[in-house]
Every structure is written in structure tokens, then in C-alpha cells.
Amino acid sequence: MDQGPIDGALRDLSPQVLGVLVRRGADFAAAEDAVQEALIEAVRRWPDELPAEPKGWLITVAWRRFLDAQRSDTARQRRELAELEQPAPGPSEQHDDTLLLLFLCCHPTLSPASAVALTLRAVGGLTTRQIAEAYLVPEATMAQRISRAKRTVADVEIGAAGDLGTVLKVLYLIFNEGYTGEVDLAAEAIRLTRQLAGTGEEPEVAGLLALMLLHHARRAARFAADGSLVPLAEQDRTRWDEHAIAEGVVLLQAALARDRLGEYQAQAAIAALHADARTPEETDWPQVLEWYDELARLAPSPVVALNRAVAVGEVDGPLAGLRAVEQVPAGVPRRDAVRAYLYDRAGDRATAHELYVAAASQATSVAERDHLTRQAARLHD
């Protein structure tokens, strides 16, 4: 059997199986190790012989691994073991488990990178090797990161309600800052956010999902064949994914109708306005600017102020845009790139050139650096 569907099935089942073990009384760290071992065994065995009941198979194997690991411990644990070996049957509330696991894996005591690693492992069902490959670190390093994360949350009560805002930040981080290797982290973030959106009624979760879908829709147009970055205004919009856009827009409209606005809904609204324009010239910039004003109210930050300044430049002209950028503190990423763009629009090629050179030296990615260098070269007279 092809590996693809097996991987997909395992990723869906793994947090469910973890939830079952935890509900039976296994502590999170030991349960997570046991599930991981069952996953590895499934990857080895299922291509040759797919079980009739994959979920039941995983639960049986994981539970057996858990008990074996416990048995190699002290007599005290043997007492607890006697209770555990008679597990109480119960319904596996899949959605509740996902949310509780997310609260644990995204606990505020964890650093962002630790939360990302633990979430991808325990909720995403990815193996350590897959996560290591996705973040370009050795497998042993990622294994340590996950181990340490589990120790950090060892005393957190698994049933306790957590902070949804922190969960959304972690999911956004997975979407925004992962590489694509064997595992597509952006797609994984969408999958996990979709699972979360299915659990409840929070419009910000739907807002985040809409935001991800609307940005993901542009993916095929972001880079040219030679790997160079293509800015939004120059992207071939026929390469945008219309289905993803449509779904994002529907989700966003439903969320907005709940009248509980939040930063992810506002960001999604901006993305939707861009997605709605068949050409860059048709972009409803006044509306975009209004949404940036909302976003600045909901989640003020220098980055928001900078992006808002771009919108001001589109609505009121580049000089107004430059005045708006002046309010943004120096040192904010892309500030010089934005100024360069606005000076260019205002007709001051010399200043634009200088600023593109400066911006290129501050770029944090090769693609961005190359793009800015090309802009500087274009304006070199």
C-alpha cells in the first residue's frame, strides 16, 4: 500500500490514540512515547499488512508498549499497574481530546519552538524524524527538544483549560515559519487548525483558518521557476487556488457574522480583499486601510503599522505613505524596503536605490535579499 494514505491515516489517528491512553490514566509523557513507538511499528508493518481496524491496532500496540515500559519500573508502579490493566471503557471524544492536547502542547511555559515540536509530535502525529527534517536539525536534537518539552509540562494537569490565544500563536508559527520538505508544514498547520475549528465556536479559530487558507492559496504564485520571490503586485493571479480562497472567504464571513472581531479575522479580511481583486489595480485599498486601522486597534505592533503605511501609500499617495512610515520606529524589519518602494513610486529613484541596498543587507532570507538587490539594480542609473 502506498505510503501517503498510511501517513495521513496515522497522523489523524495518533492524537486520538494518545487521548485514549491518557483517559485510561497513563501520564502524558509515557503515553506519548508509547504512541510514537506504535506509529513507528505501524509504518513498518502496515504497507505489507493493513489491519482491519487500524485505530484498534494502534491502541492495542501503544497500550502494550506503555505497560511494558511501566513494568520495568518500581513496585509502587506495579500497584498502579493493577488498576491500569483493567481500563474502563469509555467513549473517545476525539474533538475534546484534540483541544486538551493542544492546550498541553502549547502551554505558556513552553518556548515557541518547544511548543511547535511537541504539537507536531503529539497532536500532528508526525515522527521525530519528520519534524527534524522539516526544521533542518538532526533527529537527535529534535528528540531532545521534545523530551525537554515533555518534562516542562509534566506537572500540567491534562484536563485543565488552557489559553486558546497561545494555541493559535503556535499554529500560526507552524504555518508561517516552516520549511517544506517531506512534510508540508503549512498544510499541516491548516489541518490542525481545521481540527481545532471543528471543536467549538470561537470565531478567532475560524479567522486563523481563513487567514491560512487565503495565504496558502497564493502559494503557487509566490516564487518564479528560478526560485526568485514574486511580490503580490506581480503575482500571476491565475495561479491562485480558487477553492482555497472560496473556502477562506466563507469561513471568514461566518466568523465576522458572530460579531466578535479578533486579530486573525482582521488579518484574514485583508487577505480576502487582496484575493478578491482580479488584478492589483482592482484592489480595494481604502477597505484594506480600514481593516489595518482595525488590526492596529486589536493587535497594535510596529509591523502592523508598517503594513498599514503601505496601504496609506496606495490610498493617499506615496508621500502620505512615507509620512506614515516615519511613525514606525527604526529597526522594524522591512522598514527600509517599504520606504524604498514608496520613494520609487514618488519618482525619487536615487533615494529608492540607496534604501533598497540598505534593505538587502538587512534581509533575513536569501530570496528576500536577492529580490531587494534586483530592485536596487533596476534603479541604478
Add this chain to the structure above:
Amino acid sequence: MAKYLLLKHYRGGPDRTDYGTIPMSDWTPEEVSDHIAFMNHVADDLRERGEYVDGQALSPDGTFVRYDGPGKPPVTDGPFAETKDLIAGWMVIDVESEARAHAAAAYLSSAPGKGGEPIQEWIEVRPFLEEPKFVTD
């Protein structure tokens, strides 16, 4: 998380004393072993913290090489003139913040040298250029 390259030169410490003035071959064997053990310990510590990506020691041999035109063999230049800028080795780490990268470099810099005293060697710290973020507008 961000990746940083930590470059160890033969740069020496605060007085910019090259290793060349007190080369390791003039230390006691125990001082040499302690220094090497410390370097290994730093790598182990980074592994344990889930931050270690790679590390290499480099031979002091090497040359500069350049193209010399069509049909001509490459031109070489060496040995390296400025001993203190010679790269002795490097480590790549993946850490939560620039502050953490600096702390790791400072720890590496405290490796013991002659007399067991920390060398306080300058370590060059360079951030990687990585993947662009998905959301840019």
C-alpha cells in the same frame, strides 16, 4: 528558532593574543586535554538542550584559490597571512533568540587554556539567511 554559525578563529582573547604566542603545543598535556574535553562538553550541552545542529574542526592547512581565466589552471595563494583570522572550526546551533546564541558563544569562549584560565577567545556569530516567512503582507 533561528540558526547561527559560531566561528572559532585563532584569534585569542581580550588582548588579541594569537594562539601563536602561546601555542597549544606549549601547554601541559593536561591543559590540552582539559581544553579539548571542554569543547566536547559544549557540544554535548548543546545536544542536550536540543540546540546542536553541526560542528567541525578544520585543519590549519588550506589556501585561497581563484579562477585565472579560460584554459588556465586555478591560482592558489597561501599560507594564510593573518594567523588570527584563520578559522579553526565551527558550530551550527538552532536557538530561540540572538541572546541565546550569544550565551552559547560566550560559553564556548570560556574554554580553559594555559594555566587552566579561560581563554576568553572571540567567537564570530553569524545568523543564517533562512526561508522567507509565508505571510508578508
